[in-house]
Amino acid sequence: MPDEMTEIVMAQTPPILHGPSEKERKYDRQLRLWAASGQAALESANLLLVNSGSGVVGVETLKNLVLPGIGRFTIYDEKLVDEADLGVNFFLDQGSLGKPRSRCLTEMLLELNPEVEGDWYPKQEVQWSRQTPELDGSRAYTPMLQDTSLESLLESSPVFTSVLYTHPVRSEYIPLFEAYSRLHKTPLVAIHSAGFYSSFQLTLPGAFAIVDTHPDETATTDLRVLSPWPELVEFARAMTRDIDKLDDHEHGHLPYLVLLLHFLDQWRDSHGNQYPSTYKEKTEFRNLVQSGARTDNAEGGEENFDEAAAAVLKALVPPSLPSGLREVFEYEPKDLAEKSSGFWIIASAIKNYYAENGSLPLPGSLPDMKAKSGVYIQLQNIYKKKAREDVTDILRRVQATPGGEHVDSAEVELFCKNAAHVKLINATNGDAGANFTKVDRLKRVVDQELANDEFAEESLMPLSLVPIYLVLQATAHVVSASAQEIVAEVAKIVPHAEQNERIVKAAQEVARAEGGELHNIAALTGGMVAQEMIKIITKQYIPIDNTCIFDGISSRCQVLRL
Amino acid sequence: MAAGTVYPASEPTRWKYLDRIRTRPGPYTDESTFDGSVVAETMEKMSILVIGAGGLGCEILKNLALSGFKNIHVIDMDTIDISNLNRQFLFRQSDVGKSKAEVAAKFVMNRVKGVTITPHNCKIQDKDEDFYMQFQIVVCGLDSIEARRWINATLVNMVDEEMEDSLKPLIDGGTEGFKGQARVIYPTMTSCIECQLDMHAPRAAVPLCTLASIPRQPEHCIEWAHVIAWDQEKPFPQLDKDDPEHITWLYQKALLRAQEFNISGVTYSLTQGVVKNIIPAIAATNSVIAAACCNEAFKIASGCAPSLGWPENNYMMYSGNDSIYTYTFKHERKEDCPVCGNLARELIVDPEWTLGELVESFATRPEAQLKKPSIRAEKKTLYMQSPASLEEQTRPNLEKKLVGELGLGEGDEIGVTDPAFATVSFKFRLKFQKA
Numbered sequence: 002m003p004d005e006m007t008e009i010v011m012a013q014t015p016p017i018l019h020g021p022s023e024k025e026r027k028y029d030r031q032l033r034l035w036a037a038s039g040q041a042a043l044e045s046a047n048l049l050l051v052n053s054g055s056g057v058v059g060v061e062t063l064k065n066l067v068l069p070g071i072g073r074f075t076i077y078d079e080k081l082v083d084e085a086d087l088g089v090n091f092f093l094d095q096g097s098l099g100k101p102r103s104r105c106l107t108e109m110l111l112e113l114n115p116e117v118e119g120d121w122y123p124k125q126e127v128q129w130s131r132q133t134p135e136l137d138g139s140r141a142y143t144p145m146l147q148d149t150s151l152e153s154l155l156e157s158s159p160v161f162t163s164v165l166y167t168h169p170v171r172s173e174y175i176p177l178f179e180a181y182s183r184l185h186k187t188p189l190v191a192i193h194s195a196g197f198y199s200s201f202q203l204t205l206p207g208a209f210a211i212v213d214t215h216p217d218e219t220a221t222t223d224l225r226v227l228s229p230w231p232e233l234v235e236f237a238r239a240m241t242r243d244i245d246k247l248d249d250h251e252h253g254h255l256p257y258l259v260l261l262l263h264f265l266d267q268w269r270d271s272h273g274n275q276y277p278s279t280y281k282e283k284t285e286f287r288n289l290v291q292s293g294a295r296t297d298n299a300e301g302g303e304e305n306f307d308e309a310a311a312a313v314l315k316a317l318v319p320p321s322l323p324s325g326l327r328e329v330f331e332y333e334p335k336d337l338a339e340k341s342s343g344f345w346i347i348a349s350a351i352k353n354y355y356a357e358n359g360s361l362p363l364p365g366s367l368p369d370m371k372a373k374s375g376v377y378i379q380l381q382n383i384y385k386k387k388a389r390e391d392v393t394d395i396l397r398r399v400q401a402t403p404g405g406e407h408v409d410s411a412e413v414e415l416f417c418k419n420a421a422h423v424k425l426i427n428a429t430n431g432d433a434g435a436n437f438t439k440v441d442r443l444k445r446v447v448d449q450e451l452a453n454d455e456f457a458e459e460s461l462m463p464l465s466l467v468p469i470y471l472v473l474q475a476t477a478h479v480v481s482a483s484a485q486e487i488v489a490e491v492a493k494i495v496p497h498a499e500q501n502e503r504i505v506k507a508a509q510e511v512a513r514a515e516g517g518e519l520h521n522i523a524a525l526t527g528g529m530v531a532q533e534m535i536k537i538i539t540k541q542y543i544p545i546d547n548t549c550i551f552d553g554i555s556s557r558c559q560v561l562r563l
Numbered sequence: 564m565a566a567g568t569v570y571p572a573s574e575p576t577r578w579k580y581l582d583r584i585r586t587r588p589g590p591y592t593d594e595s596t597f598d599g600s601v602v603a604e605t606m607e608k609m610s611i612l613v614i615g616a617g618g619l620g621c622e623i624l625k626n627l628a629l630s631g632f633k634n635i636h637v638i639d640m641d642t643i644d645i646s647n648l649n650r651q652f653l654f655r656q657s658d659v660g661k662s663k664a665e666v667a668a669k670f671v672m673n674r675v676k677g678v679t680i681t682p683h684n685c686k687i688q689d690k691d692e693d694f695y696m697q698f699q700i701v702v703c704g705l706d707s708i709e710a711r712r713w714i715n716a717t718l719v720n721m722v723d724e725e726m727e728d729s730l731k732p733l734i735d736g737g738t739e740g741f742k743g744q745a746r747v748i749y750p751t752m753t754s755c756i757e758c759q760l761d762m763h764a765p766r767a768a769v770p771l772c773t774l775a776s777i778p779r780q781p782e783h784c785i786e787w788a789h790v791i792a793w794d795q796e797k798p799f800p801q802l803d804k805d806d807p808e809h810i811t812w813l814y815q816k817a818l819l820r821a822q823e824f825n826i827s828g829v830t831y832s833l834t835q836g837v838v839k840n841i842i843p844a845i846a847a848t849n850s851v852i853a854a855a856c857c858n859e860a861f862k863i864a865s866g867c868a869p870s871l872g873w874p875e876n877n878y879m880m881y882s883g884n885d886s887i888y889t890y891t892f893k894h895e896r897k898e899d900c901p902v903c904g905n906l907a908r909e910l911i912v913d914p915e916w917t918l919g920e921l922v923e924s925f926a927t928r929p930e931a932q933l934k935k936p937s938i939r940a941e942k943k944t945l946y947m948q949s950p951a952s953l954e955e956q957t958r959p960n961l962e963k964k965l966v967g968e969l970g971l972g973e974g975d976e977i978g979v980t981d982p983a984f985a986t987v988s989f990k991f992r993l994k995f996q997k998a
Contacts, residue, residue, distance in 0.1 A: 020807050021831060029646045033836065033843040034740050055580055065847040068650055087676070088577040091625050094674055113652050119792040196584055197858075197868060215884060254777070283829045369644040369780050374824045377779040463891075506590035513567075513589045517580030520629035524622065528850030530885040532741055535847065542741060543885040553858050554591050556745070556879045 024116075031069050034265050039539035044116075046538045047159065051151065051166040051174065052078035052103065054480070055518045057090050058194040059167040060106050061527025064092070066534060067110050074110070077151055078103035082261060089520050101205040152177060152498065163534060168193035169516060172478040176474045180402045182206055188537055191500035192530055193473045196514030197553035198507070199526040200470050202563065203545060206527040208332060209426040210344050212415055213541045214325075216422040222368050223421065225278055225317050226261045228360060233383055237262035241377070249298050256372040256380060257309035261316060264309075277317060287313040305371045320360045324423040330355075332428050341404040347416045348400035348423075350405075354391075361389035362417040392417045426546045440494070443563050447471065447495055450561070454503075456487075466550040466559040471495065475508075481515035484508040510554070522553045572603035574677070580640035585865040597866045604630045606864050612698040613637040614714060616663040618844050619704025619736050621653045622853030624667055627702070630675055632863045636698070638683040638690070639664040643697065644805070648658060650846035681846065687714055692721055696729065700860050703735040706842065708763055708932065709983050710794060711735060712902075714985045715748070715756035719903045722751045732872060734859050736852040740843045745855035746894070747863075747872030750903065754877060754894040757902035762894075764929040781821060781828035785837045788816035804839045813838060855879060868962040901989035907976050910991035917963035918945055925979065926947060931989065933981040940977055946971065948982065966995065 025032065032040060048071065052059045056078060058385070063074055080086075081107055090106075097105035103121035111119045125148060151174060164178055164187055182189040186206035193200050240255060241263040247255075255263075268277060268286055271392070277286040287310050294306035322330070330352045331409040334340040354363060365388025367381045396413050399405040414424070450465035457464050475490035476482055487508035492498040499505060529549060536544040551558040572578045585606075586599035611632050613623050616639035627635055641663045643654045654663070664682035672680050677843070683690070687710055695701070695717060698792040705711050715733065723729040730849040735756065748755050763874040773779070774787045793802060798812050814834040821829045834840065862870035871877050880890040899908035908930065912921060920937070923934040938945045945960050947953040967972045971993060979989040 015691050020811060023645070025832075026645045027648050029649075029832070029835075030841070031649055033832075033841065034845065061850060064652060065845075065850050068648075068652055068846040070649075084574075084576040087577050089573075089580050089629060091629060091674060095676065112655070116650075116654075163574075197589075340936040371773075372777070372779060374777045374779055374826070378825045509590040513584055513587055514580070515583055517583055519581065519584060519858075519861075521626050521854045521861060524626055525851050525854035525858065528847045528852075528854065529883070529887060531847035531850065532845075532887070535845075536883075542883070545886045554862075555876070555891060556855060556858070556871050557889045558887060560886050560888075 011088050028070065032286065035535070035539045035541050039535075039541050040070065042539045043535070044070055046071050046074075046162045047073040048534070049077065049154075049158075049161040049164045051077045051164070051170065051178075052076055052106070052169045053080075054516060056080065056086065056102060056106075056167070057518045057520060058192050058199065058526050059165060060090060060092055060110070061524045062165065062192070062530040062534070063106075063110055063527075064113065065528055065531030067113045067117045067119075069535070070114060070116050071538075074107075074118075075120045075122065075154075075161070076103045076107050077122045077154060078106065079123060079148075085449065085517075089518055089523070091520075095555075104220050106205060107409035123150070145523040155181050161187060163188045163537065165190040165530070165534075167191075168195075168477045170472070170478065179204075189519075190534070192526065192532060193477060194518045194523045194526045195473060195511050195516060196519060197510060197522060198469045198473060198551065199522050199553070200473050200548060200550040201530050201533075202548040202549065205427040205537075205544075207335060207339070208428045209537070209544070210329065210348075211424045211426070211536075211540055211543055212344070212412075212419050214422045214424050215542050220363060220542070221366065221422070222315070223364050224258055224261075224316050224367075225320075225360070225363065226258065226265060227319055228497070229262060230387055232387070234262065236380070236383060238266070244293075250296065252295060253298070253303045253305060254371060254373045254376070255305055256370050256376060257305050257312055258367075258370060258380065260290060260293070260305060261312065264293065276319075278319075278335065281520070283313055283317055286317070308370055323421045325422065326361075326420060328425045328428060329423055332425060343408040343412050344416075346399055346402050346405045346408055347395065347413055350395050350402065351416065351420055353398060354395060361420045362395055363377055363388045364418050364421070365389070365391075366418075388417070394551060402443065424543050426544060433536075439563075443549055444494060445563055446563055451495070451501070463555075463557065464503065465556075466552050467561065468501070469506045469552055470548065470550045470561070470563070471498075471504060472507040472511045476511055476516065479516075481514065484512040522551070525553070526551060564868050568599070570600045570603060572607070578603075578631065581629075585861075585867045587867075587906065589868060591868050593866065593869065599867075602865045602867065603631065605750065607633045608701045609864055610634045610636065610697055611860065611864075612695070612701045612712070613704070614701065615639055615704040615706075616653075616682075617641065617647065617704065617706065618650045618846075618849040619738065619853045619856075620663070621651045621667055622849050623702055623704050623736075623857055624653070624671045624680065625675075626854055626857035627678070628678045630857055633677060634679055636681045636683065637664050637668055638685065638687055639667075640684065640686045649984070650844060650849055652846065687790065692717065695721060695731070699728075699733050700863060700908050701733050702856055702860055702892055703733065704856070705735075705737070705847075708760075711756050713893060713984060715750070715966070716740075716902050718748075719750040719755060720986050727916045732860075734856045734863075736856040738844060738852050740845070741848055743848050743852035743881045744879060744883070745852055745859065745871075746878040747859050747870065748877065749873050750911060752874055755900060755903045756897040758877075758897040758900040758904075759894055760932060761929040765927060765932055768927055775883055778820065778824055778826060781817070781826055781830075782837050784817040784821040784824070784826060784829055785813065785834050787820055788813045788834075791881075792816045792820075793988050810835050810838065849882075851881060851883075855881070864966055899989075901979075901982040907990035907992040909994050910977075911994050911996050912965065912998060914966050914995040915964070915997075916963050917962055921965060922946060922961065933979060933989070934983065935982050936979045938977055938979055940969075945977070965993075 013271060028040060050059045050063055080102045082093055082100055084104045086093050092106050092109040106117045107121040129442055166178060179188055181187060189204040191202045212519050237259045240259050277283045291306060291310045294303040296302055329348050334345045339345055365384050367384050392414050395417055396410055399408050447467050450467040454465050471491045471494060475487045486497050488505055491504055535542050536542045545560045546562050548563045549558055549560050565831055571582050572587040584603050588594050588597055611627060613620055613635060616637050624637060639699050643658045643661055643663055645659055647654055653667045658666050662684040664684045668682035669718055703711060718731050718733055721729050729748060736745045744907035769783060769786055774783055774790060778784050778787060803809050812829050812971055817829045817834055859870050862868045876891050876893050878892055878894045882888045897905040898904045901908055922936055924935045925931045935948045937947045944957060946957045963969050973995055975993045977991050
């Protein structure tokens, strides 16, 4: 395998005395989570925050994005800083009093990271207004000082990659956000924090697919012991041909993977060529593996056989299509832009491959196991080689697809490696018909949640947090309302809301806040929203679908698709 | 429902949002103990201790200052490093090398009028019980299990049933990547950090023989350079994990070894990660966990809403990797907890073991995690790590078998001490079982 050798040598001849750069050192703790690719995505993001009310949750969100080095942010906030702001917002001080809140917040946030750019609105700007025509038909333009409106900000600025707004927001702004989001395919985040409660909702412009989902390491092992390819079979058989004649050292260092393949051969010889499939058979098989261990040695057993026995139940699972990928396979790309994107071209190539082979491309990684170094590396290379062949196969299919010639081979490789863990968010295939509105969906989910609560005691499930969402929604555009007013508003969604004790109590709790934020709840929510923004911007990890509700009294949250 | 009377603090306009909540009962407030008229004043008089001025600590100081606490102390022995700046937002490039506790305290005091923050640039172990006795609540934002166990054991020991004030609620936060947890402990009353130790099992150590003769992973090569090559060659008098020159030396050693065995994947960043046991950390997660902790501190101090800790749930797990998921539950106290329980904990031991093997096993047992244990049986000292004379005297015991040579039997109790937890003697009851 000459090409593998070169690859290893190449990979290992680094600029040896070249330590990490200043920037790599500063961002070290986060690069370990989202790598250079995620960092580059963050640095090219451009966010707009439309800030309202007591104004903390949005700023706490931005803080958590400025620190890791988001490219650029803009704050639109119509308020002037008052005394009450200083008791709840950390990014304002005595000197901010009376000044535009957007400007003070922007300046203080920019202090956190010199690499980030920021701007604020509204500003007083000269606007040339056109007067009625003079007699000769000419028009005079008169200069006037005017605040930039949100509308003109949205029209004039370079495209924002996401728009966040916080409640209570002016209701007339909502259509502006929604139109902007549709036009530019911009994710929209609505955030509401009041007293001990908060919620936020993510509106994504269509289906959102993630390849780099970062599953737990234990979930990614895929050894294919039930469908080994010839090279692997040969390797294992060669190692175990004279298994009983091996000396103790060799015997105790047979990799568990090789042991599983060896004993599976043995099992099939005595079971009509069938693999162990039922739980009982697998247990018998495990005993068979364990019985192969030598116990007359100094240790009184063999670690590699212990590893093999422990791996039986997990490794002997026939291949199946993971639910996340099934959803991808079943999804019909909506428009041309979607159809011609790398993701959907690769997905369709893998779908064809799966239909033909009954298995996914091999991820190609091998977990650590007791073995001699050389043997382990050989095995690792057998897996890597098969994985590379699979990538080549998929790449060929991709390139044969119209538009596929532009797809990057690195993207194909990443997809193949993560195929089993790919995830689709906000796929709308399931929702019936165009007449099914957001309100219909909300009503349906609320009904379901409140019905579940009736059995919460028996099912030992925590109570739904949907009442919190409802009372926050009821105060989304009003600064303060009495508990009765809030309940009356909720009653438009839930008939007889006044008879639901949890809705009434949630309304009383929100009424206590009178629209004001508690700093802790705003900071906590700002942390959650920032995590979601990072996931969306880097296209790594899995964002919520689509609403998160937090209860600061019981200290827990719930995610619902609303 | 009329929302009730607001009892403003000394600066009513500034704290109006806070006062609306903390001085008026809500639907979940326990009104039998709540008196809104005294909340602001009570909180202003309280002293609260923050342990750690790092990623969580910076957030905790900000949050407490904006929650109505006026008298805050903070302990941290660390100085500011450039890799802190991606999340520890009270520090700037020009602060690198300065004391975390001092810079953080000064920043928050400048920003939030009327708050006093006293920094302590030292180890928590440097302070005595008198120091800890002055606080009403302790909030921890630490990255080390050992420091958590120490403060936990200290607070448990301080509880005096005759003196109500001696019981200090301990609020603890921790994060790793997009995950974290927040928990509230009432020492001696509810499950303590030691009771919950098995929730934070140590990483399984790689056997020495793997490092020495059969490496397979890049990490094995790095550990070999760190544990074996460094000791053999002693390129510098003392390994300083923060010195890039030292890390570079280890990296190059590891790289050569990896080449010898055809192992790929040794990088500078991985070397640093393995040697320093770096845990990924971001501002967003710190923000969530620190605020969850401070929210509990606020509820405990004001009584305006029920808090975690007692009698029901005391632990919130948070995960943001795949959507957002919290699990808030009650971790039960353990009667055989070596710190807060009354019973000796069962310890499963191989009857073939020598004392040396038992001593070694303490480091990796999830329920013990003791690196330098000294062991006593009921009637005699079996092994002492220090002083040197006693160590020498008891060292021959390490070679002896527990059963037979040392005369230990089923159900015997042993006491274990460790210099990391000076005040505690861990009690274990032996149960022999062949491995």
